[in-house]
Amino acid sequence: MPTMGYxxxxxxxxxxxxxxxxxxxxxxxxxxxxxFDPQEDFKKYPRNLRRDKKLLRDLKCDYxxxxxxxxxxxxxxxxxxxxxxxxxxxxxxxxxxxxxxVATIVAKLFNIVQPDVAVFGQKDFQQAVVIKTMxxxxxxxxxxxxxxxxxxxxxLALSSRNEYLSxxxxxxxxxxxxxxxxxxRLIKAGERGSKKIEDKMRKLILKQPQARIDYVSINNSETLxxxxxxxxxxxxxxxxxxxxxxxxDNIRTKV
Amino acid sequence: MPTMGYxxxxxxxxxxxxxxxxxxxxxxxxxxxxxFDPQEDFKKYPRNLRRDKKLLRDLKCDYxxxxxxxxxxxxxxxxxxxxxxxxxxxxxxxxxxxxxxVATIVAKLFNIVQPDVAVFGQKDFQQAVVIKTMxxxxxxxxxxxxxxxxxxxxxLALSSRNEYLSxxxxxxxxxxxxxxxxxxRLIKAGERGSKKIEDKMRKLILKQPQARIDYVSINNSETLxxxxxxxxxxxxxxxxxxxxxxxxDNIRTKV
Numbered sequence: 001m002p003t004m005g006y007x008x009x010x011x012x013x014x015x016x017x018x019x020x021x022x023x024x025x026x027x028x029x030x031x032x033x034x035x036f037d038p039q040e041d042f043k044k045y046p047r048n049l050r051r052d053k054k055l056l057r058d059l060k061c062d063y064x065x066x067x068x069x070x071x072x073x074x075x076x077x078x079x080x081x082x083x084x085x086x087x088x089x090x091x092x093x094x095x096x097x098x099x100x101x102v103a104t105i106v107a108k109l110f111n112i113v114q115p116d117v118a119v120f121g122q123k124d125f126q127q128a129v130v131i132k133t134m135x136x137x138x139x140x141x142x143x144x145x146x147x148x149x150x151x152x153x154x155x156l157a158l159s160s161r162n163e164y165l166s167x168x169x170x171x172x173x174x175x176x177x178x179x180x181x182x183x184x185r186l187i188k189a190g191e192r193g194s195k196k197i198e199d200k201m202r203k204l205i206l207k208q209p210q211a212r213i214d215y216v217s218i219n220n221s222e223t224l225x226x227x228x229x230x231x232x233x234x235x236x237x238x239x240x241x242x243x244x245x246x247x248x249d250n251i252r253t254k255v
Numbered sequence: 256m257p258t259m260g261y262x263x264x265x266x267x268x269x270x271x272x273x274x275x276x277x278x279x280x281x282x283x284x285x286x287x288x289x290x291f292d293p294q295e296d297f298k299k300y301p302r303n304l305r306r307d308k309k310l311l312r313d314l315k316c317d318y319x320x321x322x323x324x325x326x327x328x329x330x331x332x333x334x335x336x337x338x339x340x341x342x343x344x345x346x347x348x349x350x351x352x353x354x355x356x357v358a359t360i361v362a363k364l365f366n367i368v369q370p371d372v373a374v375f376g377q378k379d380f381q382q383a384v385v386i387k388t389m390x391x392x393x394x395x396x397x398x399x400x401x402x403x404x405x406x407x408x409x410x411l412a413l414s415s416r417n418e419y420l421s422x423x424x425x426x427x428x429x430x431x432x433x434x435x436x437x438x439x440r441l442i443k444a445g446e447r448g449s450k451k452i453e454d455k456m457r458k459l460i461l462k463q464p465q466a467r468i469d470y471v472s473i474n475n476s477e478t479l480x481x482x483x484x485x486x487x488x489x490x491x492x493x494x495x496x497x498x499x500x501x502x503x504d505n506i507r508t509k510v
Contacts, residue, residue, distance in 0.1 A: 072394070074391055074392060077391075077392040078338060078339025078340055078341065078388060078392060079336065079337065079338045079339065079358070079388060079389050079392030079393055080336075080337050080339075081334065081335075081336055081337075081393070082334065082335050082336075082337050083333060083334045084333025084334065084335075085333055086333065103334070104393070107393055108393055108394045111393055111394045111395045111396060112394045112396075114396070133333060133334060134334050136329055136332075137329060137332040137333060137334035138334055138336070138359070138362055138363055138366055139327070139363045139366045139367045140366045141366060141367075141369070
């Protein structure tokens with residue numbers, strides 16, 4: 001299971017899923033520079049190898065793969081895996097090059113570790129779709145499992161980046177999940193127009209003084225195509241900056 | 256060993272090298288559409304599966320992998336492997352997208368067949384460099400072996416595309432290897448200026464009435480960077496159209 005470390009209960013929950021489907025659990029910890037924009041938080045991304053090791057030991061993880069930069073990116077590397085249209089929307093539209101970095105590092109880790117199964121979290125749902133697409137398109141012999149998002153009691157999705165939030169911001173960040181739940185209620189009440197739902201979600205989020213919306217979007221959860229009218233398998237997802245911290249969350253539903 | 260079929264003694268010689276280094280020989284035959292330009296010869300590329308099968312049986316090849324298009328390119332595929340600067344010169348400059356198609360199909364075949372060793376021919380030397388780069392950059396667990404070009408007695412490098420040549424053109428095509436030998440003699444006599452050597456090669460080739468030169472080039476054989484002054488490991492390579500048939504050839508040397 002590939003991770004960028006600074007492990008939390010969300011990661012551990014994915015690892016337990018991996019342990020159920022596999023004989024041997026390998027967890028990699030590598031903060032991958034190529035998936036960060038130059039102005040993004042690569043350098044200050046939180047790291048705590050000692051705590052990660054303890055958590056992995058307690059979980060009875062079989063192997064930790066903790067490569068150095070030069071083990072993964074050989075000098076003068078010039079090769080990337082590029083996934084197409086599924087990388088162009090949502091996160092891909094706001095973080096150019098992000099999924100190129102993600103697909104490339106995951107391809108590398110798959111080639112090194114040679115897993116039979118790899119588990120990804122639903123919180124990064126588009127990432128899981130991109131990886132599934134890569135695996136299918138490049139005929140990689142790996143089964144991709146997507147496991148549920150783990151949340152605090154408050155509803156806030158676990159994320160290493162929550163670390164950046166002040167107490168005040170942490171409260172404001174609850175608006176992300178609240179807006180997803182609002183969408184769910186609207187759909188349950190019969191609303192099928194994406195724009196109406198998205199607008200109400202935006203309004204709810206923007207009540208928080210430090211919240212800035214990158215996107216609130218309703219898409220087909222398999223193709224990631226934006227939906228005007230809700231139909232079939234649906235992904236409701238959003239990216240919101242609370243202060244300087246960029247958070248994402250999503251839920252899936254069917255109509 | 257990946258091939259596009261229409262096997263000749265050049266392929267068979269690579270397979271014998273593969274047999275020496277491996278317990279099991281798998282040969283794939285697949286004419287890969289994504290490495291041809293729209294105006295190139297994908298549709299008329301020569302095919303003869305029955306003869307290929309007989310040759311493979313005689314050679315005691317263990318497995319033929321003969322996939323159908325849909326086995327290799329799943330519907331709606333959108334993922335490519337893109338290798339950088341080593342694909343931008345020589346063949347890459349004249350065949351845009353060619354090495355993107357090559358790298359992608361080879362990555363797919365590697366993922367399906369999972370070879371320990373793969374053999375490529377020196378005739379497509381840049382292809383071998385691109386594949387080696389991809390393997391290194393994506394940490395693929397495959398050893399790449401480059402085996403020598405096989406030639407007719409006349410010096411003409413074996414190629415499935417020789418099939419397209421008339422008898423007259425076949426004689427004119429000898430100018431490719433003759434110009435490479437001229438370069439070798441000039442270097443042996445002390446010439447170190449690339450331009451002088453390339454000009455003399457061009458002159459020799461253009462004596463043939465149906466010959467049109469795409470490039471004649473002297474490059475570092477590891478980085479593929481063009482060389483003004485000859486030094487170190489050298490690749491002398493060329494692409495020449497004889498009538499409508501595009502032929503390539505190369506030799507390596509050291510100074």
